[in-house]
Amino acid sequence: MAVYTLANMKGGVAKTTSVLMLGRVAAEQGKRVLLIDLDLNGQLSRLLGHWPAGQAGIFTDWYETHTLNDALTLLPAPGADFPLDGLTVEEKDLVERITAEARQYDLCLIDTPSGYMPFLRALLRVSDVWVTPTSLIPAVRQASAHYLLRMARLALAIDVHLKVRLLPVQYNPHLGSHRIGLEALRRFVGPWRVLPPVRHDGRFCYADPDGFRYAKNRPILQDYHHGFAALADASS
Numbered sequence: 072m073a074v075y076t077l078a079n080m081k082g083g084v085a086k087t088t089s090v091l092m093l094g095r096v097a098a099e100q101g102k103r104v105l106l107i108d109l110d111l112n113g114q115l116s117r118l119l120g121h122w123p124a125g126q127a128g129i130f131t132d133w134y135e136t137h138t139l140n141d142a143l144t145l146l147p148a149p150g151a152d153f154p155l156d157g158l159t160v161e162e163k164d165l166v167e168r169i170t171a172e173a174r175q176y177d178l179c180l181i182d183t184p185s186g187y188m189p190f191l192r193a194l195l196r197v198s199d200v201w202v203t204p205t206s207l208i209p210a211v212r213q214a215s216a217h218y219l220l221r222m223a224r225l226a227l228a229i230d231v232h233l234k235v236r237l238l239p240v241q242y243n244p245h246l247g248s249h250r251i252g253l254e255a256l257r258r259f260v261g262p263w264r265v266l267p268p269v270r271h272d273g274r275f276c277y278a279d280p281d282g283f284r285y286a287k288n289r290p291i292l293q294d295y296h297h298g299f300a301a302l303a304d305a306s307s
């Protein structure tokens with residue numbers, strides 16, 4: 072069992088897209104994969120055609136798992152991180168629940184909301200790898216790199232050992248600063264912490280011919296294959 076959490080305090084950096092694509096790559100390689108949707112916006116569940124009935128609620132609101140195909144399972148839990156009425160997330164309960172679910176799979180990918188949430192500490196405890204997608208726009212890549220290093224420091228402070236990785240996502244195929252952006256990232260966080268970049272195939276589509284429903288854009292699947300391979304043998 073391996074748990075990868077996709078997180079960034081910056082929104083719209085392809086966290087959800089990357090959860091889907093990495094899950095799909097792993098499933099293609101014969102792994103049994105669990106996708107956990109912890110984002111209150113439920114976008115992952117929605118893209119996969121499962122928006123849980125009932126209201127978004129407190130952290131105890133977990134929904135039934137949905138088998139998507141032989142290898143992929145979705146667990147929608149869009150209220151799981153969201154304290155209401157003065158209730159706070161019980162870190163211990165979140166850790167126990169995720170560990171119990173993930174144990175039944177080869178790989179568990181967790182989608183999170185943007186921001187610094189208290190429950191991220193719990194996710195640090197259950198994760199083997201912390202993956203932070205980032206665009207290569209200077210302000211975003213800088214903030215994302217800071218975020219990644221900050222989470223790495225937090226993990227050390229609470230005596231958690233996990234790998235941290237940046238996943239550069241190139242949104243605009245015509246963006247000339249791609250190479251420069253990558254070099255800057257590698258210098259800043261260390262080359263081994265930067266995954267091979269994901270590019271955009273230059274097309275817009277409203278339905279993925281291979282089964283996933285994308286809102287707009289389509290990243291290159293092959294790039295996620297490279298990213299997944301790099302994650303699988305990440306050793307530092």
Ligand SMILES: Nc1ncnc2c1ncn2[C@@H]1O[C@H](COP(=O)(O)OP(=O)(O)OP(=O)(O)O)[C@@H](O)[C@H]1O
Pocket residue numbers: 081082083084085086087088089110114183184185240241242243269270271272285286287288289290291
């Ligand atoms: N490689 C790419 N090139 C261009 N657009 C992309 C790429 N990857 C994802 N997108 C698009 O960027 C938008 C944001 O992606 P996504 O929802 O995965 O980000 P997110 O980090 O999960 O956002 P949020 O913070 O709202 O949860 C989506 O419309 C998605 O289709």
Ligand SMILES: [Mg+2]
Pocket residue numbers: 086087088110114115182183
């Ligand atoms: Mg998202």
